[in-house]
Amino acid sequence: VPEKFATLGLTYDDVLLLPGSSDMAPDEIDTASYVSRNVRVNIPLLSAAMDKVTESRMAIAMARQGGVGVLHRNLSIEDQANQVDLVKRSESGMVANPITIHPDALLAEADSLCAKFRISGVPVTDGGGKLLGIVTNRDMAFETDRSRQVREVMTPMPLVTGKVGISGVDAMELLRRHKIEKLPLVDDNGVLKGLITVKDFVKAEKYPNAAKDAKGRLLVGAAVGVAGDAFERAQALIEAGADFIVVDTAHGHSRLVGDMVAKIKSNAAGVDVIGGNIATRDGAKALIDAGVDGIKVGVGPGSICTTRVVAGIGVPQVTAIYEASLAAKEAGIPVIGDGGLQYSGDIAKALVAGADTVMLGSLLAGCEESPGELMFINGKQFKSYRGMGSLGAMQTRGDRRSFSKDRYFQEGVASDEQLVPEGIEGQVPYRGPLSSVVHQLVGGLRQSMFYVGGRTVPQLQDNGRFVRITSAGLKESHPHDIQMTVEAPNYSRS
Numbered sequence: 001v002p003e004k005f006a007t008l009g010l011t012y013d014d015v016l017l018l019p020g021s022s023d024m025a026p027d028e029i030d031t032a033s034y035v036s037r038n039v040r041v042n043i044p045l046l047s048a049a050m051d052k053v054t055e056s057r058m059a060i061a062m063a064r065q066g067g068v069g070v071l072h073r074n075l076s077i078e079d080q081a082n083q084v085d086l087v088k089r090s091e092s093g094m095v096a097n098p099i100t101i102h103p104d105a106l107l108a109e110a111d112s113l114c115a116k117f118r119i120s121g122v123p124v125t126d127g128g129g130k131l132l133g134i135v136t137n138r139d140m141a142f143e144t145d146r147s148r149q150v151r152e153v154m155t156p157m158p159l160v161t162g163k164v165g166i167s168g169v170d171a172m173e174l175l176r177r178h179k180i181e182k183l184p185l186v187d188d189n190g191v192l193k194g195l196i197t198v199k200d201f202v203k204a205e206k207y208p209n210a211a212k213d214a215k216g217r218l219l220v221g222a223a224v225g226v227a228g229d230a231f232e233r234a235q236a237l238i239e240a241g242a243d244f245i246v247v248d249t250a251h252g253h254s255r256l257v258g259d260m261v262a263k264i265k266s267n268a269a270g271v272d273v274i275g276g277n278i279a280t281r282d283g284a285k286a287l288i289d290a291g292v293d294g295i296k297v298g299v300g301p302g303s304i305c306t307t308r309v310v311a312g313i314g315v316p317q318v319t320a321i322y323e324a325s326l327a328a329k330e331a332g333i334p335v336i337g338d339g340g341l342q343y344s345g346d347i348a349k350a351l352v353a354g355a356d357t358v359m360l361g362s363l364l365a366g367c368e369e370s371p372g373e374l375m376f377i378n379g380k381q382f383k384s385y386r387g388m389g390s391l392g393a394m395q396t397r398g399d400r401r402s403f404s405k406d407r408y409f410q411e412g413v414a415s416d417e418q419l420v421p422e423g424i425e426g427q428v429p430y431r432g433p434l435s436s437v438v439h440q441l442v443g444g445l446r447q448s449m450f451y452v453g454g455r456t457v458p459q460l461q462d463n464g465r466f467v468r469i470t471s472a473g474l475k476e477s478h479p480h481d482i483q484m485t486v487e488a489p490n491y492s493r494s
């Protein structure tokens, strides 16, 4: 008979990392890691697939910092695929499939294209993709009649163009010599194949650590469920260019999840599929058997999650990660530690426990780039944050359908009154731009790596050792016997 009681479950506040022998300079530290078998990031951070955390703006910001965002799925297939597209087109050395406009289109249409994709001009092509000209801010700015056709105001060919495959240096030189901002790339037949912009070069310099795919585009992941048209959703997201798909549920150790992973896997050449969430070694094994490229761990640790009280289910997160990693390491599958992180120090604890990356919700929900408006309450700034299993996220409101019910296997519930929520709704302090939040989180991680004596994430994982602490130890860990008078950028007591 198997033991009725598993080992004692530990979480972040139950442990500390032991300082180890260290002989490195801080600038030698390398924080790169793997999200899944083929998706490598430069910092081991993912933004959560939640409707108050990750839409295209957060995903772009995360990838620029070197991590990656996972786009939430509480929206239509079309909208979510569109968000993938926005991230993949956002910037890189070259835009492979630039947005184009037909010469017969109206200026008003050009306006809305530019606004939607935050661009300042669009190449004009005929039905066959042949480059006819370009219409930019400079052509349109003084034009008061927005019902005129693009062909009347565009700058027509011949334009300065480059050949497909032109080097970055040569492209920059052309832009500089001709004092232009956009360089269309064409093939021998004059068909538009790509676009290089000054803006992209400036950004590439500004974000040297950005996480990119083989074509130089920012990385992005996207979540799907298991019910209804989940498979069609996955197909649309892959089509739009997602680098990995997360089959994202509250109970990944279930047949539906395994089946969905296998189905997407067998139809998705070259795109990694991650499954979750699980919290045991057996759960990890089941996902590995289904063919996952990555495993997401966490049942109940989330700041907004009530699964552990509503259902009495879960495993304290450090133990959950450790147990899952025992199966995952053997199979060579990366582990994502999802939820429950409160401070930067928790990142290294997750990695030492066996995670390769961590996923963050509450720590990022207060960023400028997260969806939702700033709220002022008693002179302080907040942003709203909620669980995907909260009533608010699972409810149908007006004509807004909810797509997150099947995360909690409640898609069949007839009416909102019958939903059994597993999350709550609330607010978190506004934290400013993601870049400064990530700076503190990764700065903290680098300190951890220095203290433990791990130059790389694998070294940190190998060399790191825990000491278990008591509640007296935890009290000693936090500032104590003092009233804080100045706010620290990386510490507040919740």
Ligand code: RVP
Pocket (backbone or CB within 6 Å): 048, 049, 050, 277, 298, 301, 302, 303, 304, 305, 306, 307, 338, 339, 340, 341, 359, 360, 361, 362, 363, 386, 387, 388, 389, 390, 422, 423, 424
């Ligand atoms: P946290 O970072 O502690 O805020 O946790 C975020 C994680 O919580 C998410 O990535 C997800 O796995 C989980 N989550 C999201 N919604 C809910 C819920 O409603 N219970 N839980």
